[in-house]
Amino acid sequence: MSASRFSLTLDLAGAPYYRQIYAHVRDAIAGGRLRPGDRVPSIRGLASALGLARGTVEAAYDLLVGEGYLLPQGQAGTRVAEIGPHAVRLGRARAAAPAVALPDPRAVRPFQLGLPALDAFPHALWSRLTARRLRDATRLHDGYPAPAGDPRLREAIAAHLALSRGLHCAPAQVFVTAGYRHSLDLLARTLLRPGDPVWIEDPGYPPTRLLVETHGAQAVPVAVDDDGLRIAEGRRCAARARLAVVTPSHQSPLGVALALPRRLELIAWAAASKARVLEDDYDGEYRYQGRPLPALASLDREGVVYHAGTFSKVLLPSLRLAYVVVPQPDVARFEATCAAFHGGCPQLVQEVVADFMLEGHFARHVKKMRGLYARRRAAVVEGLQAVFGARLRVELQAGGMHLLVRLQGRTDDRALARAAQRAGMGLQALSDWQHHHAVEPGLLLGFTNVADSAAARSLAERLRAAWRL
Incomplete structure (x- = not known):
């Protein structure tokens, strides 16, 4: 046929x-x-x-x-x-x-945020690794998965972080979770008490505030500028906060990096206040100018920074697999929380991811995706500029998986986002990410699943039609 x-x-x-x-x-x-x-x-x-x-x-x-x-x-x-x-x-x-x-x-909707390039995932290799694990007769005798994660996967994550993020930790410090929300839930159950103030970025990832408040803590929005979280403002608003949740490598959603002086200031504040910092490194692997930034946790000598990563942005969201690295003194407390509240992540998935990492496929895949995303980002920027010209401004940052754009003369970004969503696209309004501080209106566009220049130009034309420009 x-x-x-x-x-x-x-x-x-x-x-x-x-x-x-x-x-x-x-x-x-x-x-x-x-x-x-x-x-x-x-x-x-x-x-x-x-x-x-x-x-x-x-x-x-x-x-x-x-x-x-x-x-x-x-x-x-x-x-x-x-x-x-x-x-x-x-x-x-x-x-x-x-x-x-x-x-x-x-x-998958065009311009949808938070998704890796699904068409570039190594399906054939993944199928072979999965089939090999399934053929292992010893798996028939497996019991429940370890609440803190498969030991080989914890070893693989620790080795990867040492090489790629400058973060040296023991495998026992790595706790495997079912996603960022689960990582934050694990921290909240272990560290927070009702009423505890928690710094969150403003604008920032909306589920963070919801999760913090679900545990009875008080979310304190702290403004973000070109150098990242404004530590001095956080001190004024809640000097005795128990936790600060930050995205230092690529702020979500503005895309700025937390400047080195503020990184050091944040760690110093946490150590002096007996607070903790959760570093959400959701897409820190993807930087298109120079090498990926070292993790905030790599600067920590006080034992106050928890490093959270995810496989959703590098492999597949459907794996539901992430991790959090905790300071050595807190390992026993987190093990107790996992034993009480976490039944463990699916064993087969953990085994396959461990094989994928330990055999070198993960590092090669990240390198390949970094080049692919740089090309796709450039194609989307070119398509938008060709269609909208000077009416649309793209605020390029050094890394990330989405673009922030501003449309000249249009101040209602929520209305623009709704119009695009009615046309089948998945972009979002920046205003929907603000908590307390006003932000300049803008739109967030994911570019990772826009295959080429032709697709980018076609999508830009659809946007112009949706906005009736």
């Missing part, structure tokens, strides 16, 4: 290409246009016919194989699997679902 049998036309500004290919093949099977035993085009052949990278088609095929629609048969090619009449009927029902069906929470 040739690629032309698919009659597939890609929407440049729609869902990622691999999701479009996946949906088309799945619906063709459900609708009977592809029958069990039919051979589908090779990855190389379909990629060539559609003008895509092999990895994009490979990602779509991996999903179809994983869900049982396709069956790889080596030299015999890839064929439609015998999925049974019930599965076909279910697929047809899905294909014919009315427009009021629940939205797919995994659907």
Whole structure:
């Protein structure tokens, strides 16, 4: 069967290409246009016919194989699997679902924040590593996962942080969690009491305030300027705060880095006040001018900084895997909290991530993504400037996974964001990230899943149409 049998036309500004290919093949099977035993085009052949990278088609095929629609048969090619009449009927029902069906929470919208490049994930390698682990007969005797994390993964994270972030820690200081929210929850359960003041950045990541207040603590918004969190203002507002939550490498959302004098001032304040600092290093790997900045925790000689990282921005959000590094004196307290409140993260996922890191794939993947994101960021900036010209200002920073833009003469960024969202795009208003201090209106655009210059230009045109400019 040739690629032309698919009659597939890609929407440049729609869902990622691999999701479009996946949906088309799945619906063709459900609708009977592809029958069990039919051979589908090779990855190389379909990629060539559609003008895509092999990895994009490979990602779509991996999903179809994983869900049982396709069956790889080596030299015999890839064929439609015998999925049974019930599965076909279910697929047809899905294909014919009315427009009021629940939205797919995994659907990726153009300019959506917080997502890595899903089309560049090494699906084939990941499948091999996962299959190897599943073939290990000893896994049948596994009990519950360790509450603090798999020992090999904790070792791998510690080794990675020493090399990439200048942070030297023992594996026992690394606690594996199910995401940033879980990391902050772990800290709050261990360190905070009801009524404790907590510094949060303003503007800053909205869930941080919600999580702090859920634990009964008092969130204290502290303004951010070009040098990062204003420590002097924090002291004026709540000198006896118990915790400060910061994003020092790439402030979320403004993108500035916390200046070295303020880093030292923050650590000194925490040590003198017997407070603690949570460093949220959510995308510190991605810096396009020079090397990634050392972690704030690498400067800490007082034992007051907790370093939180995540695999959501480097690998996949669906892994639900992150970590927090705690100072050595606090290890026993955090172990007790984990034992009481944390059942551990899925063991198989931890094992595969550990293999991915220890065999050198993680470092290579980060390096590859850093180059890819630099190109995609440049393409999006070029597309926006070509369409909007001087009416739109892009505030480029040294790193990160999103852009901050300002539209001349338009001060209601929430209205602009709503208009873009109605047009199917995922950008956000900067004003929705402010807590107390007023900010200059702006818009936050993720660029990691904008494949190339053509897609960037098309999306910029969609934005202009949505804003009626």
